[in-house]
Amino acid sequence: MITINKRQQVTWYAGMTVQALLDALKYSYPHIIVTINGDLVKHDAYEQTTVPDEADVRVIHLIAGG
Amino acid sequence: MSKSTLKMLAAFGYEVPTIDRGYAGQTLYVNVGSGTITAKPVTEDMKTKFIGGRGFDLWLLWHGVKDGTKWNDPENEVVISSGPCGGTTQYPGSGKSIAAAISPLTDVVIDSNAGGHFGPYLKFAGWDAIEVQGKAERDVVVYINGPGGQVQLWEVPEDCPTDTHVLGHWLLEQFADDEQDKQQLAFVTAGTGSEHTLMGCLNFSLYDRKRQDLRYKQAGRGGIGTVFRHKKIKALVVKGFPVKGNLNHPADLERIVRVGADMQREVATWDPVQNRMRSRGTSYLVQIMDDYDLLPVMNYKFGSHPETPKINGDIWEARYTQGLPDGCWYGCTVACAHAVDNWKVRTGPYKGSCVIVDGPEYETIAGVGSNCGIFEPWAILEMNFYCDTYGIDTISFGTGMAFAMECYEAGILDPEKTCGLELNFGNAEAALEVLHQMGRGEGFGLIFGLGIRKMKTYFIEHFGADPQFVNDIGMEAKGLEYSEYLTKESLAQQGGYGLTNKGPQHDEAWLIFMDQVNNELPTFEDKAEALHYFPMWRTWFGLCGFCKLPWNDVVDPKNKLSSEPQKIMHHVENYRQIFIGVTGQEITYDDIITQSERVYNLQRVFNIRLGHGLRDHDAIPYRSAGPVIEEEYHSREERYDQQLREWLNLDPAAMTVAEKMAAHRQYREDRYEGLIDAVYKRRGWTNNGVPTPEKLQALGIDYPEVVEVVKRHL
Numbered sequence: 001m002i003t004i005n006k007r008q009q010v011t012w013y014a015g016m017t018v019q020a021l022l023d024a025l026k027y028s029y030p031h032i033i034v035t036i037n038g039d040l041v042k043h044d045a046y047e048q049t050t051v052p053d054e055a056d057v058r059v060i061h062l063i064a065g066g
Numbered sequence: 067m068s069k070s071t072l073k074m075l076a077a078f079g080y081e082v083p084t085i086d087r088g089y090a091g092q093t094l095y096v097n098v099g100s101g102t103i104t105a106k107p108v109t110e111d112m113k114t115k116f117i118g119g120r121g122f123d124l125w126l127l128w129h130g131v132k133d134g135t136k137w138n139d140p141e142n143e144v145v146i147s148s149g150p151c152g153g154t155t156q157y158p159g160s161g162k163s164i165a166a167a168i169s170p171l172t173d174v175v176i177d178s179n180a181g182g183h184f185g186p187y188l189k190f191a192g193w194d195a196i197e198v199q200g201k202a203e204r205d206v207v208v209y210i211n212g213p214g215g216q217v218q219l220w221e222v223p224e225d226c227p228t229d230t231h232v233l234g235h236w237l238l239e240q241f242a243d244d245e246q247d248k249q250q251l252a253f254v255t256a257g258t259g260s261e262h263t264l265m266g267c268l269n270f271s272l273y274d275r276k277r278q279d280l281r282y283k284q285a286g287r288g289g290i291g292t293v294f295r296h297k298k299i300k301a302l303v304v305k306g307f308p309v310k311g312n313l314n315h316p317a318d319l320e321r322i323v324r325v326g327a328d329m330q331r332e333v334a335t336w337d338p339v340q341n342r343m344r345s346r347g348t349s350y351l352v353q354i355m356d357d358y359d360l361l362p363v364m365n366y367k368f369g370s371h372p373e374t375p376k377i378n379g380d381i382w383e384a385r386y387t388q389g390l391p392d393g394c395w396y397g398c399t400v401a402c403a404h405a406v407d408n409w410k411v412r413t414g415p416y417k418g419s420c421v422i423v424d425g426p427e428y429e430t431i432a433g434v435g436s437n438c439g440i441f442e443p444w445a446i447l448e449m450n451f452y453c454d455t456y457g458i459d460t461i462s463f464g465t466g467m468a469f470a471m472e473c474y475e476a477g478i479l480d481p482e483k484t485c486g487l488e489l490n491f492g493n494a495e496a497a498l499e500v501l502h503q504m505g506r507g508e509g510f511g512l513i514f515g516l517g518i519r520k521m522k523t524y525f526i527e528h529f530g531a532d533p534q535f536v537n538d539i540g541m542e543a544k545g546l547e548y549s550e551y552l553t554k555e556s557l558a559q560q561g562g563y564g565l566t567n568k569g570p571q572h573d574e575a576w577l578i579f580m581d582q583v584n585n586e587l588p589t590f591e592d593k594a595e596a597l598h599y600f601p602m603w604r605t606w607f608g609l610c611g612f613c614k615l616p617w618n619d620v621v622d623p624k625n626k627l628s629s630e631p632q633k634i635m636h637h638v639e640n641y642r643q644i645f646i647g648v649t650g651q652e653i654t655y656d657d658i659i660t661q662s663e664r665v666y667n668l669q670r671v672f673n674i675r676l677g678h679g680l681r682d683h684d685a686i687p688y689r690s691a692g693p694v695i696e697e698e699y700h701s702r703e704e705r706y707d708q709q710l711r712e713w714l715n716l717d718p719a720a721m722t723v724a725e726k727m728a729a730h731r732q733y734r735e736d737r738y739e740g741l742i743d744a745v746y747k748r749r750g751w752t753n754n755g756v757p758t759p760e761k762l763q764a765l766g767i768d769y770p771e772v773v774e775v776v777k778r779h780l
Binding site: 005006007026027028029030031033043059060061062063 | 339340341353354357358579580583584585586588618621623625626631632634
């Protein structure tokens with residue numbers, strides 16, 4: 001199990017990438033910051049970076065305005 | 067058509083002042099009833115305390131009306147101002163006009179902004195604001211001729227059109243001396259719908275040189291168009307001067323050019339790979355809102371719908387005419403003001419005409435589209451066009467129609483009560499017919515045009531509607547219809563709509579992602595801080611003449627590494643630099659917030675003066691906080707059940723749906739009250755929402771007549 005933004009629990013599976021996680025969550029907004037256990041994941045590494053089990057994942061959407 | 071068909075009622079000659087650091091130094095007062103036209107000086111106190119734009123609007127309106135003034139009293143005013151930075155051409159989004167009046171929907175002050183050329187042209191013609199008071203006997207046009215140094219009040223003939231797209235061409239024929247002259251003209255108009263409803267909007271024109279035709283941007287909210295037509299104003303017309311980069315005579319043009327060039331590069335680099343505003347405008351938000359369960363669907367019952375791809379940004383990108391510089395003011399490279407050209411109108415009095423449809427923008431797509439269960443682009447375009455030309459706010463129309471449709475499906479309305487219309491969700495033809503009835507002033511359109519708050523009362527009194535039900539599902543607060551975002555899972559945004567001065571319009575605060583998705587505002591105090599900072603920051607755009615979009619709709623990714631990425635401080639710094647560059651006044655980030663606080667608190671006191679503006683008036687309909695009907699609960703049952711377990715330590719398996727909904731309601735309503743307490747405290751208000759004398763003194767707006775208002779409520 002991993003935790004998203006200190007609130008949402010998501011079932012972990014082996015090989016889960018950041019991009020797969022974002023797709024599953026339908027996080028489609030382009031301005032985001034992703035960290036895993038406090039470490040920043042660069043945007044161009046989402047496809048390759050895997051998420052470890054029990055990770056503390058933060059996905060911060062940089063949108064303060066509609 | 068010649069000008070001889072107009073009858074001059076009054077004229078006022080003036081010497082056009084040299085604009086000094088963004089200010090003309092005077093405001094224009096026109097009484098369309100008495101024919102009085104005068105100039106008023108802009109004092110140093112006005113500039114220091116209220117800056118311009120919305121600040122000037124409020125200050126002039128405050129002195130123009132009485133304690134008991136209603137929207138349809140002659141002393142109510144329509145005030146329009148841009149601001150000291152309005153008319154800047156080097157920085158994107160610097161040509162806004164801000165309009166204000168006492169609203170027929172809310173009975174308090176409404177402010178609403180628009181692009182287009184009117185505000186900057188007005189200033190460059192010699193006026194920091196225009197204040198229109200009185201009520202004319204017959205239809206009039208106010209003409210401000212900058213190059214000629216004249217303000218004139220004209221009575222127009224009875225065959226003068228009213229609907230904006232027709233009236234605009236009539237005005238061009240009247241006031242443009244030649245083709246070149248058309249670019250120097252800008253109009254403010256409304257339409258026939260403004261005459262028959264309380265949700266009238268103002269249309270602000272711009273002459274599109276590439277299309278060689280008029281375009282319009284809307285100051286939509288709160289019924290200012292209704293006030294405008296009630297005064298029998300057909301149009302405000304300004305003739306400005308050819309636009310150049312230094313018309314503001316700024317204190318430091320070099321600084322503005324440097325900052326502007328940096329931002330233009332940022333837009334050119336990042337917009338194509340981010341939101342693509344230059345090709346899709348704000349329509350990009352439709353799919354994103356759907357993805358995050360935030361798109362209003364069927365009167366805010368749901369947050370997404372399988373048919374959303376039929377109306378998302380890709381659809382509109384293909385429909386908008388591409389390759390044209392669609393800025394609503396010169397120099398705006400964000401250029402989000404897209405249009406659909408050559409739209410062949412399918413219904414109503416202009417059926418068969420080929421017209422330009424300005425937009426649709428996100429709010430219109432979501433309002434008249436998904437929120438009404440309508441996923442047909444043709445219908446959205448048709449309603450967009452007719453709302454604009456009739457002078458009707460697309461947001462109030464869309465949200466109001468969503469409410470009427472739910473009332474129809476709940477049996478409160480039936481064909482007998484709607485003049486034969488079957489107002490089910492998704493019935494675009496019926497929605498359009500209501501719109502045409504509003505233009506004609508007949509049938510169900512007259513009831514609908516009163517807005518949701520008055521519709522609720524009407525449905526209760528005449529149709530036997532259950533008061534609690536219609537109050538729960540009628541998405542208005544203070545009398546203003548909600549704009550188009552779902553707030554059930556964001557307490558901060560419930561406050562972002564409810565704890566506003568004018569009513570639920572998202573230009574004050576939009577915190578859904580920070581709160582609901584990012585979980586960055588876990589405590590009441592966190593939410594209160596956000597509901598202090600962001601409304602004040604956003605208020606500042608309207609003081610200066612700026613558009614909000616370039617602040618956060620295109621951002622260099624380096625912002626991610628900043629200490630406060632949500633604030634986009636490198637853009638805040640840009641705005642600070644532009645303000646200093648124009649006015650020569652050194653300001654800090656704290657000064658920006660303080661400037662806004664003065665205006666914001668004055669507006670709050672103004673509302674109290676008008677008999678509103680207290681805690682009771684910050685109430686919100688329950689649908690904005692939680693599920694009203696079982697269908698809504700079932701649509702998110704897993705989430706709601708989990709919340710019962712986590713928040714309230716309840717076992718949903720042992721509860722009926724009605725019990726679960728009641729538990730949610732108690733919890734969510736208590737939380738909203740807790741939020742109010744925290745926000746009032748942060749803003750320096752009493753527990754009843756009244757700014758304290760100490761707060762007013764700290765802000766330097768402790769004028770005796772202002773303090774007198776709050777003392778009555780301490």
